Amino acid sequence: MGTTAEALKRLLVGSPKSSGALEHTLLPKVIALPVFSSDPLSSNAYATQEALLVLAVAGAAGLDLILPISIAVATLLVIVVTSYRQTVRAYPLGGGAYRVAHENLGMYPGLLAASALLIDYILTVAVSITAGVEAITSASEALHEHRIGLAFLFIAFVTLVNLRGVRESGTLFAIPTYGFVLSIYFMIGTGVVRCLGGCPLAESAGRELPVAAALGPLLVLKAFAAGTTALTGVEAIADGVPAFRYPQSKNAATTLTVMAALSISMFLGISWLADHTGVIYTATPLGQRSVVAQVALAVFGSGPLFYVIQTMSAAILILAANTAYQDFPRLSSILAQDRYMPRQFMNRGDRLVFSNGIVILALFAALLIYIFDANLTRLIQLYLVGVFISFTLSQTGMVVRGRRLKPPGWKRTAMISGFGAFVTGAVLIIITYTKFLGGAWVVIAAIPFAIYGMRSVNRHYQEVGRELRRPDRRPADRRPGNQHMVILADGVNVATVRAVGYATSVGSAALEAVTFDPGSADAWRRAIPDIPLHVMRPSGSRTGSLREYLRAKRRELTSNDFLTLVVPEVLKSRSLLELVKNPGLTRLKASLLTEPNVQVMDLPMTEDKGDQASLEIHEPLRNHVCVLVSGVHNATLQAMEFAETLRPTDIRAINFGLDPLASERLGDQWLEHGIPHPLEIDDSPFRDLGSSLTHYVRQFRADGTKRVVTIVIPEFITPKRRHRLLHNQTALTVKGRMLLEEGVVVVSVPYHLHD
Amino acid sequence: MFDRLIRKLTQAPEATRATNLQEWADTIPETIRIKDIAPRCGCRAVGVIQKIRIDPRAGTGSVEVTLDDGTGRLRAKWLGRSKLNGIALGKGLEVEATAGDHAGGELVVLNPSYRLMPGPDGG
Known part of the structure; x- marks a missing residue:
């Protein structure tokens, strides 16, 4: 939010109060x-x-x-x-x-x-x-x-x-x-x-x-x-x-x-x-x-x-x-x-x-x-x-x-x-x-x-609540953790090159790319010969054919494997308007969110940075993975396991204390479940998740090439569309804010609830 | 005069909070402010719990609490345990130990003796 709008809001509503002031x-x-x-x-x-x-x-x-x-x-x-x-x-x-x-x-x-x-x-x-x-x-x-x-x-x-x-x-x-x-x-x-x-x-x-x-x-x-x-x-x-x-x-x-x-x-x-x-x-x-x-x-x-x-x-x-x-x-x-x-x-x-x-x-x-x-x-x-x-x-x-x-x-x-x-x-x-x-x-x-x-x-x-705690749907404790990645490329540019670097560093069991643009195929094969490119001829909608492709892919994998669609994105400027300017891509990501067992990973970068960067592929040297958690349940466990498959420098779970009661219990639950990763409970004194997370992420000084931060968001996907309003409001806030941060990768790990 | 009023009404909330924290810390006897802590001194500091980090990894379990007193931040770290009873965001904590240095901008004290107390807001 701009500072003028912020100042106006403070003038009308008053300055935010910290939670303890209750x-x-x-x-x-x-x-x-x-x-x-x-x-x-x-x-x-x-x-x-x-x-x-x-x-x-x-x-x-x-x-x-x-x-x-x-x-x-x-x-x-x-x-x-x-x-x-x-x-x-x-x-x-x-x-x-x-x-x-x-x-x-x-x-x-x-x-x-x-x-x-x-x-x-x-x-x-x-x-x-x-x-x-x-x-x-x-x-x-x-x-x-x-x-x-x-x-x-x-x-x-x-x-x-x-x-x-x-x-x-x-x-x-x-x-x-x-x-x-x-x-x-x-x-x-x-x-x-x-x-x-x-x-x-x-x-x-x-x-x-x-x-x-x-x-x-x-x-x-x-x-x-x-x-x-x-x-x-x-x-x-x-x-x-x-x-x-x-x-x-x-x-x-x-x-x-x-x-x-x-x-x-x-x-x-x-x-x-x-x-x-x-x-x-x-x-x-x-x-x-x-x-x-x-x-x-x-x-x-x-x-x-x-x-x-x-x-x-x-x-x-x-x-x-x-x-x-x-x-x-x-x-x-x-x-x-x-x-x-x-x-x-x-x-x-x-x-x-x-x-x-x-x-x-x-x-x-x-x-x-x-x-x-x-x-x-x-x-x-x-x-x-x-x-x-x-x-x-x-x-x-x-x-x-x-x-x-x-x-x-x-x-x-x-x-x-x-x-x-x-x-x-x-x-x-x-x-x-x-x-x-x-x-x-x-x-x-x-x-x-x-x-x-x-x-x-x-x-x-x-x-x-029942679904999230059902023992039979609890993710297996130690998965083989095979990560399969598909990059959605639109030609060879800084964003796709960065995505290739990221995906290579993960060391996925299988890595490939798909494109809807047949014209860019030759350039891709010259620049990135190691990664096979699949050119799709859109019959009907792009989303539909991509979904079909991913489903076919998914069928080949065991239920323990992760299949991730990597979406490199070039934003013209650091403004939320950018997200609206490419409605096709936004819709595609939203509709894939409901696809069972497919994760969508966003690698955004702004164009002004893009001009200076070369088209060389760099694997990031450091990848800090942060999983946002609000409680310990199946969706969180699944997201933690997804995080492990990324071969990161370190993994941590973070919580911003927005619900004080839940946060107090969180520490004990974490230890009870024996999750082998650190948990950080950080106070957001003004109950503003967006700015607290931004502040948190900036401490890593990510630049997108040598150092990246991956934010993993567990999301619940309900079978009925009207129920979705009841969840995932935090996920939306986070995605909106994080897409504009340099060197930040955002992944949604959907957890599908049964009827 | 209006300048002051408008500044007060639109002042960044973080600044107000820092002032409040500092005022609270000043009321606790025999403690010094975090920014005044010299490296390797045996000091007693106090702050509100801003962040809790639990690291349950086998062998290296630790709990780390970040304190804020409005003048700076201090990380108190207890090794070999993954639980510290009674800690929660917003509570006050007094720690006494020999400080490390300001590596990475934040002061770290290891295994300090500590005392829980109500935070500035009675939490």
Whole structure:
């Protein structure tokens, strides 16, 4: 990457952090509260409104019920928080619904909770951003048309802040969260005082309200379901225990209680004021001021304080999306660790955050906002189903855990969790029933697909694991190690000459060349008479005929022998663009990768070097072979044996510690398997394999003629093409970077997995 | 003023890391920095484990650990064994032995006595 691009990235995302700096990103309570509670606290900005919206259908009589319904919602919040305080204590490593359900109820309930949560986190971002944009358009109505653009802008902002990392965003988020809480309290306080001498009326008070439906139990349930929005985000704290400072569980439990106290008082306060100022909020007309805005206007008039409330609401709503930005990536990394999601979600980026999860979350949320036209009422219909599925599963899991482990006092805690599970289960039924047609069906339909996807990813990884450890496919310990090489030549040039030198030094049992260019045959026979040249007449595709040739060759060999296709390549300059310029060759190499028992070896060189070199054949005097390893299994063993057949100066296996847990075990595994070659575990403090390897390789000062470095990459080849995305991402990075290094030869040693 | 800010924001991460390592090493008493080690002195140095090399070949088994303290690198090599309990990337290690010379640019100490400790990041 160019230095300008690099500097720009550092300016935006910040300078990369070394892996060990993780400890410093733990959150103290004062920061953890806003980071994890901006979501539940911010829902106060619209929870009352959603309940009022439902009640308004029944006319003025309906509106009177807002206070009792708010009290019911607050009670529910108390029950859930009490129950979650126990989960947090029982699961200091993060007791998200996924982990609790997976451990206590089994795999499918666990995956159900996981997919419900993932979908809900996406919705949290979509809903919060949309509500934030609405708070802005409530203050300045001209912006209403640009709401989708505004929403995208805010998503981009929050994404960027999160890519910078936890701690920084924590401090940034503290200001609006505390600001919102204080300003709402100030509004409630002022409102109550003013009400002592007769309440001020909202702008919509006394508006004609036609009675469209009778006030029945269904309507009350619907309003209650709408009000339960206030409960979202409790999950976030339970999931995020590992992000707290020590003692983690205790701090998390305290934060939960504080969050609940703040949330309940704000919610009841807003509902009380909305009731007493007579706010009316209906589905039409569009562009009404939000309920909080109306209350603020009634209490403060249109002075600066009204704008303070609107600004704070907009800010906290947009930042509430941040809660999901904390949790979606963390949950997906846990799922990746458990092998239910692609491993890429485990990688920490430059700033130690799970960058891939963050980016995926942002893309999905933006898509949802676009599809639903940034319409809050429609989006909110999808919301909540996932939250309550996870509440119910998590608390049921806690009951089962209590019965199984019987920790002291388990009966009391199981009672609390059981009661909580019962209540949230009932609310789940209510929500599904009242919102199904409104949009909840989308979520309910999406969940099975998500579960199926995670299940098949898991099955695949398990099969690969088994396959890689199968003793009967373990490469024989000491192969005769015959190496057969075929050079793919396009005439006699510096690159082919270098390839001939390399192949000769290996001392292959058989060495020959093939070409598609009949014109160069004579020149070849004059220059390199020792190596037989086979001229191919391409019938059909080049790849096809080359493949046929190699297969015929392969059949003559025993299964212990290696057959390697050597591809000399002249690159015009040291730029990655070069790889794209010769698509035919790149495709050929890619398609041969799937050919069983054939290795492809790349010998690239740049043209500027080529001019000075002569066409004399030099066998390299030193050949340092480095095998990249991530674990000890059949694919690694096979690659080590391939390396031995190259007759190198020395062989070593290297690992860059990108997965600290795996690296710690690697040393012991290496000794257990008795592999007779050194293993080097080198720290890549910024988790950047490409530059660490480049740095490593340059220490050999390879020049391509006297001294070469051979990088051997074990690759898994899966029978199904769609599974390949799940592997070999490192192989691609390495090949891209290494092709441009002077004197470096890159070989892929594919290991074919059976079905 | 902006110059400094921009330099700070875009400073190469390696430089920042070296400074942090050096600050950490300075807090450990009675050790000297790697760049100050004179050949053949009996010295006590400290560094974070940057690289581990296990060589299990029969007869010549060895473990080699490369330490980095922000001022330079030192290779501590134990012969005749292929395992050193408790070592892992990112941990701190204090070694005491007579240093060899700076052959090949890196200082090597053979079979030093050693003490494991938490690294700069508590690892």
